[in-house]
Amino acid sequence: MDTKHCAVDGWVDAIPAPGPRDTATFDLIVPTDLDAAEEDIHDTVVTCTSGDPRIVHELLNRIQPGDLLRATGTLVQPPTPGEPALLVVDALEVLDTAPIPVLRDMVLDRYGDYCVIFDADRDQVPVFTAYGAWVGLADNPDAITTLIDLHERVNGGDA
Secondary structure, three states, X not given: OOEEEEEEXXXXXXXXXXXXXXXXXXXXXXXXXXXXXXXXXXXXXXXXEEOOHHHHHHHHHOOOOOOEEEEEEEEEOOOOOOXXXXXXXXXXXXXXXXXXXXXXXXEEEEEOOEEEEEEOOOOOEEXXXXXXXXXXXXXXXXXXXXXXXXXXHHOOOOO
């Protein structure tokens, strides 16, 4: 597997998402150099992930679509051609913030040390810890606190 350490500047495409094993993933839109590129070349989407607890916390609590970031890390080439490369981020810098947080049909909200994602098209509400660990799926918004209470009893209050 081919890897390369690099830094990429780009805009966050969508709200960063919690991933497996206390990680977070997000896509950066990297603009094409218009002076050096042909007319039919478009911006590049770089898929990024991080397991660093500080970066995961920043991504899940402060980063919004439209923020301009510099992500530094290891670019991992896919094992098979045609699959996208993945940037494993070990440093993150906010270069500029979006003027207004973008809220569409989905809303990320906090319940203390927990994050929930409200989707206008679904009654069920995914619940994660602030560090991105999966807690469970609440049947509806009224069941969120019950799910969090159960998680804290089972896990000794560790969010």
